[in-house]
Amino acid sequence: MNTQLLYGDIGGTKTILQLAEIAEGGIRECRTQRYDSAAFATFSDILQDFLGQATTQPPPAACFAVAGPIAAQQATLTNLPWQISSAHIAHAFSIPSVKLINDFEAVALAIENLPGSDLITLQAGQPHAQAMRVVLGAGTGMGVAWLTPANNRYFAWPTEAGHIDFAPVTPLQISLLESLQNRFGHVSVERLLSGAGLTHIFKFLQQSTAASSDLPLIQLGEDSGAAIAALAQTQRHPIAIQALELFAAIYGAYAGNLALAGLCRGGVYIAGGIAPKIIDILSAGGFMHAFHAKGRFSALLHEIPVHVVTNPAIGLLGARQEAFRLLDNGP
Template sequence: MSNYLIYGDIGGTKTLLRIAVSDGDKTKSYYEQRYDSQAHADFNEILADFLVNAGMDKAKRYPASACFAIAGPIVAQQAKLTNLPWLMDATALSAEFSIPKVKLINDFEAVALGIEILSQDDLATLQCGVTNSPAMRVVLGAGTGMGVAWLHWQGDRYLPLPTEGGHIDFAPTTPLQMELLNHLTKKFGHVSIERVLSGWGLTNIFNFLQADATRFPGIAVMELTEDSGAIITRLAFEQKHPVALQALELFVEIYGAFAGNLALLGLCRGGVYIAGGIAPRIIDSLKKGSFMCAFRNKGRYTGMMSEIPVHVITNPQVGLLGAGLEAQRLIDTAI
């Protein structure tokens, strides 16, 4: 018997939805559409449009399950998105759209789930390390925000543990990073790691560096606001802009140290997976060495850190794939 399942990756910038047809062990994509999240009042508006465009109403086809990965914490199957004024409720979505099973999961929980079906072509390895499977894993990634999820082995597969690790304190490790912390403390009060490791975090670093005119004499100050991460990476790679180059280098160092902290905290011998929209765009910078140097720089545990595999996920749909796996499991558990 064929079942239709719907799943999506919903973030502050974009929403990607897909319908697939499940027939036993095989699942085939049926229809997919991308939306600008900021252009819509709520998710229900997007989902209604998507189902009409997919022709589900005309064909009298109704999804048997749905799983939506959301950039924000899930409480009692309700979610208030971190970077959008949307409130999502699984029970309400099930009732309004006649979908028997609807589940909301954290976006990085979905990324973590998706890792198990990635191929080697979907990964860029920064450190091969020593394979220890099954063992604890962690996935983190800078994009609109900073996401973190753990993966622990239970039974016959990895289970994700969603977190709000992007909101823990930024811990500087060099004098320049301490100056950055002081600068951002004056502006924000509490400085989470997301204030530094995200698109707008890279913008904060850039603005901090150019605030001191003695650092780059003769370089005109640029007015960059909010998330200008894409502009800064272009300035660095295409124009070799000195402020952008140092901002990116500082960003990479902090990224490596934070990834190392998470790996040490979880004893993640199963691997560290760098996701998010920024990492694939700066892969050459991540490979230069400062990322892994900061990752391994953990004092007496430097040797152990060199044994942990570290990969960058280059498949931009890993979160969508993870949500699809969970939507399929919802169907399987109903049989």
């Protein structure tokens, strides 16, 4: 009899659940469903809907990648008021083995098995075998995970490095920081490098140029990153273009900081939902210029490979990989 696996990618914007079957020919996806996370009061409500449509017994193993910190197999989402417990899920849905992992831990776990077709290389560099790697990505928030080599494989370590201080490096970025400090007090990297962050950048630039610009004022919601990208790419709106360029420069500087912090000679991997949509901006030079701008260590930064991950389901792939491992090893 075939064995089923349940796994999912739980984010502040969307939740994707997938059921797969393990047969002699490998793993075959049976069903995938996407949910609007904010439309549900709890994750259990989503899982109840998904499993309620299944015609089989509960699967023996499940792994869920969660956009938030995890402690003692309990998680609170960073951008939603959800609390999730692996023990509660196991009991409520009769699943013997359940594990929660950080969403960027899942992304990191999948990196090792990604084909080259799922990567766009910004810098080939001089990769070192079995060297540290870092995975970061802007989306609803900013996720970061380390990959450390041991025993001929990589182990993923989730972090909350998206919430460290934003470090401006130009007069314009300093003005941006001061503007956001007046509003939020503490200004983390995620305040800039996320969908909402791009919106903050656009609003700052629009306000800064209002007195000298003839452009009509554009009213945007709190998380209008996609709309700003569309303004830049399809309408060539000058402030939207400037916002994306500033976003890319801040992104590149931050990626370079992480590359130095981990001495990531194995590579820097840019994941998240935003990067593939603005690949033309990331490839234009501003991102890598900021990545390299580390003074005496600029030469080292030129040696570190930098790739953009284009597979939108990478978190789901990592969760599936971990669910498969649970069948043999348990949580």
